Amino acid sequence: MKKILFLFFTCLLLVALFLPACAAPKEENVIKVGVVGPMQFIQGEHHWAGATMAAEEINDAGGVKIGDQNYTIQLVKVDSDEIRDVAGAASAVERAITVDKVDFLIGGFRTEAVYPMSDVAMDYGKIFLNVGAATAALQARVAEDYDRYKYFFKVTPYNEFFLVTTDFKMLAMVAEILKQDFGITKPRVAIIAEKLEWAEAMVALAQANLPKMGMEVVGVWRPSDTATDVTAELTAIAAKEPHIIFTTFSGPVGITYAKQRGELEIPVVSVGINVEAQKEGFWEATGGKGNYEFVLNTYAKGVAMTDKTVAFFDEFERRTGEFPTYTAATYDALLSMKANIEKAGTLDSDALVPVIEESLFSGTAGMNKYYPLDSPACPPMCPHDIMYGPGYQTGVGTQWQDGELKGVWPKKEYGAVDDFGDWRFEYPGTVLLKIAPEAVEKFKSAPPEVEAPPEAPPPGGLSFEAAEYTNADLGFSMKYPKNWKENKDEEKDPSVFYAADPARVPTIRVMVVEAATFADAVKAGMGASGNSDIKVGTEKEITLADGATKATAAKVNLKTTTGHNGETYALGVKKGDKWIVVAITTVALLVPYDEAEFSEIATTLTFTK
Template identity: 60%
Template structure:
């Protein structure tokens, strides 16, 4: 009996000696990536879907080659509640890093929350890919304190100064089309309306200074809350200034309120700017069709090919979620960039990877991702570790709701200058002037 028990103990010990190292090796051959976003909101959900799509593709293709081994990617989902609470976002980032111990982090959306999230990640020297917050001041920290903030890189969107530059280019196209099709010769009047958030402040200031230089008259500025459920007072005041164009800057749910109520009031003005809610597939239904003819800066448009990766990526997100991809789904590109630099460096060490990231040239779902470099050639509004902007790089897409369908309408061949007039993305269609605007001005 004793001999049998002893034999069983020896066999068990031998089995454990085989199994445990095997399990340990499997556990070690993993690259952990934290995805930190507002997971109860579409922006965070698309952080997650972009990352999971890339993870599944990379893992199915064999993973990441590192030091003679194939590593699988493991994602850690972190709901940081950043839209509602910067405090929650900060605590969530601390917990993600200290408890889950990722090798990389990606995500972020609301600027007010990304600032403290950034500081936590930099404290632990974690490479953090910003996939949602535009504000240039986040990237400017890399310039002012490189040793501390060098681990922070932008994936999307380009900063607010380039965002508003794209707005001006869209405005220019619409103004030219209105002048041509409606015979307008007068100075165009523009009403500025923007949510009262940090990222929009610089855009409003820029618009107030720039629009007059473009030959347009600013009729006023209105700043509702990003969560306002009634903007009738603002819209009524805007209508009273008789604008040709309303220039919105909205990232929050006020974009739905604005679109619905502007449609109900039937203000005879073109609406051109940034309405993040209008980028969503459900916007038509959410506004009861009242958001027709609204044009918003976007990252993707159904059927528009920016690169060879754009349409497969767009269709993959739509199939998985039933939604059009939000710009935050560019976590997809961040995942492939990680794979590329890790395989090139044969290392997960952040200090080894930073110089390679700084020189990356990666053709992603929305264009060619390259970073502005430190040095005299990088001048504001460009910023170190921000994505380069312009033709042949990342441009963005202008989309317009046209009778229930969200169409890509900008960049449009023949409009703009400096190379913009030559951009010809397959799938772009003509911008449509709303019947209300046509009826008001065509008769003159």
């Protein structure tokens, strides 16, 4: 036994000693690119296929020109297997850097794996172009620790904040079509979302925003992301007779849902996120039952977001027999790197970073530009994250129409202007959204809508069901929406109370501040809780709901602790040398500022002393 152990450890030692010598020698005039992804899965396959197309294109055209030398691109397949084994993903990247000697890396998919993989790349000072993980927090690291994370850029997809913004734009288009074509003025919406962390915020935001968008939420269903049967959920949804099902799926449940919804011919418009429905195999996987599924996507057949899109899409489909999904944007990543390396004239990461930061590249899904280091708000606009909006990356809404995945959004007549630009446009190749015949029949045969009698106001004459905060020491109380959750961690001097909507915003903060003026009190109070760039608007005198107490109110613009552009309705009453300030804050990107609603809450402030 001892001999066996001795032999075993000797072999291990020899392997450890000789392994570094086995590392691939650096070849002359070759740029090695590590393509990182779960290669047994479609995400990794598309990483590889996109990069292969780009590498062939570059090499056929003579390679990458650095100075007077031409370099050939050589791809290294880095199987991170990150869908099944997050822990092993970082080792795969380390091996690619130390053994295969890659010059830079492109790819990544799961956020949990991209964290450690990019950390390894940063340790070695290697550029890592993220082509797959959406999470804004990944890019926020660039803002927090630029020296370490300056080599980390995101090529695709845009982050979850923009994802949800786009999702609501598509939903709004459906609501408008229902209104125009069928006279449905207040569509009923069933929300169905897989039970995963990323979907939590989506559901909360949908619940908060849909009523504001003139829709009624009839219920929320949360199946597992791997559920093999959702007929019970669909039967329960059908019983509520919604007009729209708003989906949030990334897992295989998206196929189960679409297949069973189609099989049961539930008369609705299905719109939202369903990652599986972006793939060519979706039609086959649902046996054609996924017809009319309308989902957010990166590419659509025949839709030209730039002059490169259609040629890329068709060539990708010809080679792989599949539609490119967003991880195929390794194609853009590699081609943009070629341009950047040629401009920098070197492969040195530190020299390349400023060139990439300044780059503007016409990719296959829009113009690629990265948010600068001095971005106004991170998140969502984090440094080195891909820029969102018309003229940059918008995404495309696609719908399955009789076996073909068509682009149906953006659509000129349903667009509007917002903080990101003018959405009143459409890409060449976009077609009209189709509604399933069973839904058309149902909507047409429905009796005309009768104006619902106004809902009885909740007790107390408020438009919301209220909870109450009482401060016995200072002798005041105030009401706020009952579903807002108190967070004691935020209640640090001068804040005495803090609560937030489940959708994270709006929030209410009650502060007791010693200050000479209302503006000073607001700035001191909000500043002490981590907000910055606080600008107090025009002040006005108002009367509280008790009909007697006078108060000062103003709209405040600020940058929240999370870096968002926040809008606050602030109200203050001076008691002695102190101001009692109530501040209700929202981030318009998530929940729009509503002065009527916010002032109603704030003016419930009542004094007993």
